[in-house]
Amino acid sequence: MYDFNYHRPASAADAAAARKAAADGVYLAGGMTLLPTLKQRLARSSDVVDLAATGLTGISRDGGAITIGAMSTHDSVATSSEVQSAIPALGILAGGIGDPQVRNRGTIGGSIANADPAADYPAAVLGLNATVHTDRRAIGADDFFTGMFETALGDGELITKVTFPVPAAAAYAKFANPASRYAIVGVMVAKTDGGIRVAVTGAAGNAFRATAMEQVLAGDFSAAVLDGISVDADYNSDIHASAEYRRHLVGVMAKRAVREIA
Amino acid sequence: MSEQITVTVNGDTVSARPAANTLLSAFLREELGLTGAHVGCDTSQCGACVVLVDGKSVKSCTMLARQADGASLTTIEGLAGDGGELHPMQEAFRDNHGLQCGFCTPGMVLSAVDLVSRNPDPSEGEVRRWLEGNICRCTGYHNIVKSIRAAAKVMRA
Ligand SMILES: Cc1cc2nc3c(=O)[nH]c(=O)nc-3n(C[C@H](O)[C@H](O)[C@H](O)COP(=O)(O)OP(=O)(O)OC[C@H]3O[C@@H](n4cnc5c(N)ncnc54)[C@H](O)[C@@H]3O)c2cc1C
Ligand code: FES
Ligand code: FES
Numbered sequence: 001m002y003d004f005n006y007h008r009p010a011s012a013a014d015a016a017a018a019r020k021a022a023a024d025g026v027y028l029a030g031g032m033t034l035l036p037t038l039k040q041r042l043a044r045s046s047d048v049v050d051l052a053a054t055g056l057t058g059i060s061r062d063g064g065a066i067t068i069g070a071m072s073t074h075d076s077v078a079t080s081s082e083v084q085s086a087i088p089a090l091g092i093l094a095g096g097i098g099d100p101q102v103r104n105r106g107t108i109g110g111s112i113a114n115a116d117p118a119a120d121y122p123a124a125v126l127g128l129n130a131t132v133h134t135d136r137r138a139i140g141a142d143d144f145f146t147g148m149f150e151t152a153l154g155d156g157e158l159i160t161k162v163t164f165p166v167p168a169a170a171a172y173a174k175f176a177n178p179a180s181r182y183a184i185v186g187v188m189v190a191k192t193d194g195g196i197r198v199a200v201t202g203a204a205g206n207a208f209r210a211t212a213m214e215q216v217l218a219g220d221f222s223a224a225v226l227d228g229i230s231v232d233a234d235y236n237s238d239i240h241a242s243a244e245y246r247r248h249l250v251g252v253m254a255k256r257a258v259r260e261i262a
Numbered sequence: 263m264s265e266q267i268t269v270t271v272n273g274d275t276v277s278a279r280p281a282a283n284t285l286l287s288a289f290l291r292e293e294l295g296l297t298g299a300h301v302g303c304d305t306s307q308c309g310a311c312v313v314l315v316d317g318k319s320v321k322s323c324t325m326l327a328r329q330a331d332g333a334s335l336t337t338i339e340g341l342a343g344d345g346g347e348l349h350p351m352q353e354a355f356r357d358n359h360g361l362q363c364g365f366c367t368p369g370m371v372l373s374a375v376d377l378v379s380r381n382p383d384p385s386e387g388e389v390r391r392w393l394e395g396n397i398c399r400c401t402g403y404h405n406i407v408k409s410i411r412a413a414a415k416v417m418r419a
Contacts, residue, residue: 032306032324035285035324039285
């Protein structure tokens with residue numbers, strides 16, 4: 001790992017300022033993605049701005065929504081009684097990320113900002129129609145994931161919290177890579193105020209909504225209606241799974257999630 | 263000059279000035295001489311480097327020493343009692359043949375201590391799922407699972 005200047009600012013505003021002042025700065029959250037990347041010298045930064053002391057933690061429910069601070073670990077989301085009672089599928093999703101040590105450090109903000117095509121949280125953000133709050137604005141789920149490892153975040157824009165409207169029901173089904181537990185395909189199905197949402201992660205460059213499935217489920221919410229529905233996407237093909245296999249898994253995982261709700 | 267950090271390591275207060283890019287694993291092993299945290303993969307996969315940070319199991323190869331400022335760390339060296347009596351988890355690994363070469367053992371033991379602190383009576387399935395991030399090339403896990411459940415029983419009593 002190349003050397004860098006390390007900062008640990010005490011507020012979100014100071015973090016944004018430190019990031020802005022740096023020649024080539026990067027935020028550090030749980031470090032579960034960033035540190036391996038720096039260690040392998042796949043990236044290099046002049047300044048690492050640790051968000052640990054910014055106070056961006058805390059999980060709360062107010063009325064119809066659960067708000068999760070960006071620095072909340074996967075473990076804290078998985079074990080939160082607020083999350084478990086309001087959106088159990090979100091707790092299950094967080095508890096299925098990687099392994100306990102990854103969950104003890106990795107954060108929701110880091111996962112969403114990183115936008116790994118195989119990450120779990122993007123399916124929750126998109127499927128539950130969450131809002132991503134930053135130090136500059138609020139970004140709707142449908143506008144957030146823009147490509148492989150790409151998001152709507154601007155340079156130095158800091159995620160502060162994520163708000164999830166509580167759905168009437170939701171379920172997440174994942175076909176995990178047996179080694180890393182990353183999603184080969186993961187599908188979040190939710191009955192929200194705005195209708196049925198089906199969000200897919202792992203399958204393509206970024207998480208996306210399976211609108212063909214949403215439409216038929218709106219008419220008849222049953223696994224059977226998904227038979228024969230093939231979701232078009234620019235499927236990934238790699239050593240873990242072919243494009244064809246991923247396309248097939250989208251159907252299988254969506255049915256599993258629907259069955260769990262129905 | 264790097265800034266000073268202060269950490270509690272196995273009950274002792276330690277002040278040091280690790281470079282910004284020093285990993286916690288390197289800090290423990292090379293600066294403090296605590297070589298119980300093993301670096302098996304150095305890629306966040308194997309769990310041999312696991313230590314407890316404020317009671318939670320963490321891969322020390324995937325954390326900067328500077329990130330530990332203010333934290334309380336427990337390494338395998340600090341688990342036994344002051345008189346050298348083994349922690350129930352260590353005792354159970356010995357009694358149940360929970361190790362062969364021993365390379366994965368410090369990480370296994372500390373990961374297991376984290377599990378039992380949350381779940382005093384884990385089922386076999388829960389133990390196996392918890393060990394997702396701890397790889398053992400020798401034992402086939404069977405006796406590790408047995409050790410952890412045996413220790414949990416002792417720790418519940
Ligand atoms: C062994 C292993 C297994 C894993 N398995 C899974 C899995 O099954 N499913 C899964 O989804 N993920 C998995 N992960 C990834 C894990 O969830 C990471 O924690 C996550 O992707 C990144 O979160 P982090 O908090 O560690 O962020 P970091 O690594 O600290 O940061 C990641 C990126 O996000 C940026 N960033 C961080 N926080 C913010 C913020 N608040 N605002 C703006 N930018 C920010 C950083 O600058 C950096 O570019 C795994 C990781 C490992 C090492
Ligand atoms: S050495 Fe840290 S996980 Fe393998
Ligand atoms: S005992 Fe040898 S690696 Fe586990």
